[in-house]
Amino acid sequence: LRCLTVDDGRSLVLGKEPVFYKDQAVGYVTSAAYGYTVAKPIAYAYLPAEVSLGDSVEIAYFGRRIQATVTADPLYDPTMTRLRG
Incomplete structure (x- = not known):
């Protein structure tokens, strides 16, 4: 199970969508939501x-195909830069 962040910052998915890597279907989304700590x-x-x-x-x-990046999990802001502005 890998964490993905959506590159455009606004496209939401729901779950069960296929994931493509190098134009090959390689997996599927299990769950998705907006990540407030990473915006x-x-x-x-x-x-x-x-x-x-x-x-x-x-x-x-x-x-349509939504670009995403495989990201380290957990997603958080250790220096609280978003909170502090």
Whole structure:
């Protein structure tokens, strides 16, 4: 189970969407929501081991592909820079 952040910062997915890596369907989204601590949508997806941290993937959503990045989990702001402005 890998954490993904949506690159455009505004496209939300719901879950069960296929995930593509190098134009191949390699997994699917299990859950998704808006990540308030990182100010962008996040998703969790089952992906194979060959997909590494920092890799770009695409989430298929109603006929379009949404760019996302495989991100280290957990997502948080350790220095509280967002809170402090």
